[in-house]
Amino acid sequence: MKLMIAALALTAFSTLAQAMPAVGDFAAFDGTTVTSQGQQIAFHTEIALTQFDASQNAYLQQSVTTAPGIQPIQEQKWVNANELLSDATVQQILASCAQQGGVSETVTVPAGTFNTCKITDSSDGSMYNVSQVPFGIVKATSTQTNMSLVSFRTGTTVQ
Secondary structure: OHHHHHHHHHHHHHHHHOOOOEEOOEEEEEEEEEOOOOOEEEEEEEEEEEEEEOOOOEEEEEEEEEOOOOOOEEEEEEEEHHHOOOHHHHHHHHHOOHHHOOEEEEEEEOOEEEEEEEEEOOOOOOEEEEOOOOOOEEEEEOOOEEEEEEEEEOOOEEO
16 A cells, blocks of 8 residues: 555656656647638647657657548647747746736636636737646637647656
């Protein structure tokens, strides 16, 4: 019994000790979008970091978006590590949410309940709920698109 408790504690600690971004980071979102013809379409998007190239300081980011009646949209691209939200950046956003023009908000989505900073993009009115999850986004809302985090997995290879 003690061994099982120790193993659970070690697993929990090692998960918390991981940092974003990391190889293996994964997030899945469900959402809806409105086409230019006014048709509402449901979609599912999965994003993952699958490799890290230290010489370029870049992660290979793969994504797949599916929606009824269309072929899956797959994308693979190298993303500079500095363009991805880090743990430190998310912690700073959460700690100084109001100073950054955001609103602290508890949000419940299919992936769980999160303390977030809701930030509004002044250029287009889009809203993003940022929290300590891979890729940093729990929920996003714009005039045409809404999406929520449905599952996530923290990577195990910290770069």
